[in-house]
Amino acid sequence: GQNIDQPTEMTATEGAIVQINCTYQTSGFNGLFWYQQHAAEAPTFLSYNVLDGLEEKGRFSSFLSRSKGYSYLLLKELQMKDSASYLCAVRDPLGGNNRLAFGKGNQVVVIP
Amino acid sequence: EAGVAQSPRYKIIEKRQSVAFWCNPISGHATLYWYQQILGQGPKLLIQFQNNGVVDDSQLPKDRFSAERLKGVDSTLKIQPAKLEDSAVYLCASSFGRTTFTDTQYFGPGTRLTVL
Numbered sequence: 001g002q003n004i005d006q007p008t009e010m011t012a013t014e015g016a017i018v019q020i021n022c023t024y025q026t027s028g029f030n031g032l033f034w035y036q037q038h039a040a041e042a043p044t045f046l047s048y049n050v051l052d053g054l055e056e057k058g059r060f061s062s063f064l065s066r067s068k069g070y071s072y073l074l075l076k077e078l079q080m081k082d083s084a085s086y087l088c089a090v091r092d093p094l095g096g097n098n099r100l101a102f103g104k105g106n107q108v109v110v111i112p
Numbered sequence: 113e114a115g116v117a118q119s120p121r122y123k124i125i126e127k128r129q130s131v132a133f134w135c136n137p138i139s140g141h142a143t144l145y146w147y148q149q150i151l152g153q154g155p156k157l158l159i160q161f162q163n164n165g166v167v168d169d170s171q172l173p174k175d176r177f178s179a180e181r182l183k184g185v186d187s188t189l190k191i192q193p194a195k196l197e198d199s200a201v202y203l204c205a206s207s208f209g210r211t212t213f214t215d216t217q218y219f220g221p222g223t224r225l226t227v228l
Contacts, residue, residue: 004154041221042203042220042221042222043155043203044219045216048216087154087155099160102155102156103154104152104154105154
């Protein structure tokens with residue numbers, strides 16, 4: 001089975017740092033993705049982790065611990081345009097098709 | 113580079129009617145996915161194509177949903193007949209389909225379906 005768990009909503013101030021957590025329990029693991037989704041828009045790819053550790057990409061960083069089934073997305077220097085839902089997705093290789101299982105998303109609201 | 117194209121963007125129908133959605137993936141992407149995203153939820157995979165063959169349709173409600181990708185490029189998803197609980201955004205995504213770790217999926221803008 002697959003279970004991807006994320007907090008539902010958080011509010012943060014412009015210029016601040018916010019950490020979005022994701023815990024997962026899946027039959028197999030072949031990488032974890034973070035997507036950003038603005039209201040009424042398509043998800044857009046942010047980051048990918050397959051090995052333990054931190055991946056940094058500009059204002060966004062993503063961390064993975066496979067032994068703990070845990071990842072987080074770190075957003076630095078928050079901007080108003082970062083208000084969106086952040087989706088965690090785990091690739092499960094069992095079944096041979098590398099299906100992505102998504103969490104419900106964490107809605108981040110940035111306030112001035 | 114053009115992204116994933118979908119049409120229509122919005123559709124309102126009454127229950128028991130039929131509806132079809134169209135998707136054109138990114139050029140060169142062999143794998144095409146249809147997802148259903150209900151409000152407040154993450155996307156759920158309905159069907160995955162590799163070229164014109166189905167590789168995963170285990171979560172597709174086959175009594176009412178069907179999909180095809182006849183020439184291995186664009187695809188259509190059909191619902192017949194629609195139920196109230198089918199109200200959702202239907203997202204199409206595509207990827208190169210390589211058996212490497214990354215194989216990032218890129219999403220289209222989606223079709224928002226409302227069933228009355």
